[in-house]
Amino acid sequence: MDKADIEAVKAANPILDVLRDLGIPAQNNRIRCLKPEGHAHGDRTPSVSVWPDRGQFKCWVCADVKGDVIDLVRLARGCTFREALDYLGRNTFGTAPLPPLRPRPKASPASAHPAPPGPGGDEPSTLQESLPALGSLLRESPPPPPDAEVEDDILRHRVLAALLEACAPISGKVAQYLQKRRIFKRTWDGQRLRMIDDYAGVSRKLEAAFGLADLERAGFFNAAGHLRFYRHKLLFPYLDPQGRAVYMQARAIEADAKPKELSMAGHIPLPYNSRLLNGEPGQIYLCEGVIDTLTLIEQGFPAVGVPGAANFKPSWAALFRNKSVHVAFDPDAPGESGAAKAIEKLQAHGIEARRLTPPTGMDLNDWFRKG
Numbered sequence: 001m002d003k004a005d006i007e008a009v010k011a012a013n014p015i016l017d018v019l020r021d022l023g024i025p026a027q028n029n030r031i032r033c034l035k036p037e038g039h040a041h042g043d044r045t046p047s048v049s050v051w052p053d054r055g056q057f058k059c060w061v062c063a064d065v066k067g068d069v070i071d072l073v074r075l076a077r078g079c080t081f082r083e084a085l086d087y088l089g090r091n092t093f094g095t096a097p098l099p100p101l102r103p104r105p106k107a108s109p110a111s112a113h114p115a116p117p118g119p120g121g122d123e124p125s126t127l128q129e130s131l132p133a134l135g136s137l138l139r140e141s142p143p144p145p146p147d148a149e150v151e152d153d154i155l156r157h158r159v160l161a162a163l164l165e166a167c168a169p170i171s172g173k174v175a176q177y178l179q180k181r182r183i184f185k186r187t188w189d190g191q192r193l194r195m196i197d198d199y200a201g202v203s204r205k206l207e208a209a210f211g212l213a214d215l216e217r218a219g220f221f222n223a224a225g226h227l228r229f230y231r232h233k234l235l236f237p238y239l240d241p242q243g244r245a246v247y248m249q250a251r252a253i254e255a256d257a258k259p260k261e262l263s264m265a266g267h268i269p270l271p272y273n274s275r276l277l278n279g280e281p282g283q284i285y286l287c288e289g290v291i292d293t294l295t296l297i298e299q300g301f302p303a304v305g306v307p308g309a310a311n312f313k314p315s316w317a318a319l320f321r322n323k324s325v326h327v328a329f330d331p332d333a334p335g336e337s338g339a340a341k342a343i344e345k346l347q348a349h350g351i352e353a354r355r356l357t358p359p360t361g362m363d364l365n366d367w368f369r370k371g
Helices: 003-011 015-022 069-077 081-092 127-138 148-166 172-180 185-190 199-210 212-217 290-298 314-320 333-348 364-370
Strands: 048-051 056-059 234-239 245-251 261-263 282-288 303-306 323-328 353-355
Touching (some): 015 048, 069 081, 148 199, 148 245, 172 234, 245 290, 290 364, 323 333, 333 353
Antiparallel strands (some): 048 056
16 A cells, blocks of 8 residues: 555545544544543543644644544554554445454452353354443443643643644744853753744644633633733743643743743642752752753753742652752842742751852852853
């Protein structure tokens, strides 16, 4: 089968029809992820977008759950590329589709006895005889209603992943802004910084994927239906230990923009660059703000940041186990107060913590640029 034949098979199998054949429910062009084990609560709030016009699908959490109808069949049935083509070919030529493959649920102690064999062997002898058993396996009770807070968190993470994908790598004036602060490409690529270079285009992509109601609910769009980050083009994603973005701050690069930074709605789940908090012995520099954190990362120091001196959460202290922490907040009243509280919270968890004070009137970025 050559490329033209493969494209013909894909064209003859609209993705929504294939989803129905596979027994995968779709609502508002969304489905639950085909790898639910990679999601909190088994992806109760669907994380996969489907584009019927393009015949494509994509999970905004799992990097490997995406593609066309062939990829969809391969993931859903756990089969090879050739087997997926065979499945779609049968559908194309009018033969009844095979029932979707699903893992057999673990039997409870009361029902852990094998089903009686089909006539003349250990397995059902025909597809028709297997259908009742398959039907019982496929009947799933509906998932419990998701906790509202959990559902909102999942939505925010999905929108955040889509926003970062829709944005561009750092370049132009944004690159100049960072370079002026002695933060360079190696660091901004390593931290997955992005920029909004096409405000209207990014807005349209997000609206098409989620709709204005969900975007406003997630805190990325305002009540007037506009993406909040009109002037705040530089995006700082907060990454979890798996490298997934779980929070974000956006920064304006123009001196007259107020405020300098905007954050996404919702709680802050982790400090910035928390991937370094791995439980291994070592030193960590705790910084006030992302720019100061990036400054130390650029200089080769292991640095973690909090979004403001007053924002070190008590629940974060345990993440710093086995670390010796240098708290390098700004040398002003909020920085001194925030540093004292952070040190107190860390020491209450048996973590060694001490103050590292930049020169008066300077934050860490000023210190390194002028020093």
